[in-house]
Amino acid sequence: MLKMHNVRKSFRTDTIETHALRDFSLEVKEGEFVSVTGPSGSGKTTFLNIAGLLETPTGGQYLLDGEDVSNLNDRQRSRLRNEKIGFIFQGFNLIPDLSLFDNIDVPLRYRGFSAKERRKRIEKVLEQVGLSARAKHLPAQLSGGQQQRIAIARALAGEPRFLLADEPTGNLDSLMARQVMELLEFINEWGTTIVMVTHDPELARRAHRNIQIVDGQVCDLRPVTEQPEAATA
C-alpha cells in the first residue's frame, strides 16, 4: 500500500535547516491499522503529509499503491489525494461556512460525482457516523466529538483505500476519543488501511502495529508492548 525508502525532508529558513525526516523507511500493508507515536517535533506530521501527498519529500522514494508519486504534477497529486486518501485532522478542519452536508460534499464535488451519487454517499456516511439528523447544521453547532465524526464522514465518503489521521483525538475528551477510535476500528475492519498519529498510549496500543518516530527516523518496528513516555503536543 505505502512504501517509503530513505525518504528525507528538510525545511530551510534563512538561518537554519531542519531535517524533519532523515532516511525514513517504512512499509504499510493493505488493510493495516498503524499507529504512530513519538515526541513532539519528531516528524510525525511531516511523515503523514508526505504519505498523503500534502508535501513533497526532499529526497528518497515513495511508492503509493506501487506507483512512484515523486514525478506527478499538481493535478495528478490532487486527484490521488481525492480518490485514494482520506484525511482526518486534529482540529477537525470543517469549513465553518458550509453545512455538514456541504462539508462532506466538498471532496465528492472535486471527484466529479453526479448530484445523485453524492447525495447517496453523503447520506450513507452520515448514517455511519450517527449524525444523519444534523445534516443541515453548521459545524459550530456541534460538539468537538461530533465535528470529528463529520470530518471522518467527509474522509470516508469518497471510499478511500487509505486513511491518514493526525492526532484525531487530540482535541477530544476521553469518552469522545474512544468513540472516534471505535469508528476508526470499524472502518479498518471494512478494509481501509489506516495510519494514525496519536499521543494516547492506550489508543496507540489498539492498532495492529505501532511505529515510533524519533528525530525524523523510525525508531522501532515491533508490535506494541509498552509505550515510551508520551510527549505532550
Added chain:
Amino acid sequence: MLELKPMLSALWRNKVPALLIALQLALTLAIISNTVVIVKDRIAKIERPTGIAVEEIIAINVMAIPNNYDMIGAVSSDLELLRKLPFVKDATITNQVPLSRSGSAGTFYTQPNQEVGGEVSNRYNTDPNFINTLGLKLVAGRNFTNAEMQYFDPSEIRDINVAVITQQFADKIYPDQDPIGKPLYDGNTSHPIEIIGVIERHLGAWVDWSKAGNVAFFPIVRNTQDVNYLVRAEPGKRDDVLKTLVDKLSERDPQRVIKTRVLSEYVARSYAGDNLMVKVLSIVAATLSFIVALGIVGLTIFWINQRAKQIGVRRALGASRSNISRYFLIENSLIAVTGIALGSAAALIVNQYMVRDYSQPVLTLLPLLICALLVLVVSLAAALAPALRAANISPATATRSV
C-alpha cells in the same frame, strides 16, 4: 463541477464584505455609465460636422478709426485685394464668424405677420462668395448673385429679397416640402424673402445652442464701423497667408485697426468647456475604476487570507490549484454580477434625474452593457492575482496550523 449552491450559502454567511464589494461595483457602474454617456455626447458634439473648411479659414476684423468712415467703399476694395493675394482661394464679408460665440439670430415665419410658431435661426449678412470661402456645399437651388447684393446704412430699412438656408433650417421650417421658392418672413413682417438655395450644413456662432445648425444667409452688407472678412487659404497655406494679411490691408488703407485670428482657434475656444468636461470626467471615471480595483484587490486578499486554512483543507481533500483559483474567480463574478445588477438599476435612476434636471443624454442599453462588461472585467482582473496567490497556499496548511 460548479459549486454554486454551497458557494452562495458560504457567501450569504459572509454578507458584509461581499456586499461591500458589490456596492462599490454598483456605485462605480452607476457613475461610470452616466459619465460615459455624457462624455460620448460631448465628443459627438465636438466632432459633429460643421460643413466648414475650418483649418483653411482666417477671420479678419477691420475697425475704422474715423467716425464717418465709408466702410461700404472700403469693403469692395478690401475684398478685391484679399482675393488676389497669393494662396488665397476666396474671401467674403460677414456680420458673424462661425463658431465664435458671437453673432446674430432671428425668428422666421412661413406666413406674413405671423406671431406664433416660427423657427429661430442664425443670420448671416454676407456676399455670394460665402459658399466658396467657407467651403459649403450647395445641395439645391442657387447661390445669390452680385446683382442681388444690397449695401446700405444701418439707419435705413431695406427689404431683403432672397436667402440661402441650411438643410436643417429648411427641414424645420418647411418639413417634407421643397423649400426652394418658398417665402420666409423675417420676424413679424409682411415682405417675403424667397428661399433660393439650400446648403448641406453649416454651424452658426454658438456651439452650445440646439439650433446651431439653423442658418440663413442674406445678400446684404450694412455700413458699420467694423466688418468681418473671412479668407480661405489653399490647403496648408493658411499660416503663410496670415503673415501678410494685416500688412497688405493696412497698406491699402491705414485708417483701420485690423485684427486676425484663425477660425480653428475660435472653434477650440468654443469647445474648450466641452473638452475640459470630457477630460475631467474621463479622469474621474478612470480614477474611480482604479480605486475600486484596488479595493477589490485588498478585500479579496484579506478575505483569502482569512480563509487560508480552509483553502489548505480543500487542497488536502483533493482540490487542484486551478480548482482553488476558479473558486475565487467564480465567487468574485457572483459578487460582481450582484453589483452590476444593483449598479444598472442605480445607473438608470441616476440617469433619469440627470436627464430631467440637467438635460443630460439618456443612458441607453448598449453603453450600459458595455460599462457593465467593463466593471466585470475590472473586477475579475483585480481578483485574478489574489486568486492565483490563493492557489499557492500549501495543502499542508491543513495539518500545520491549528
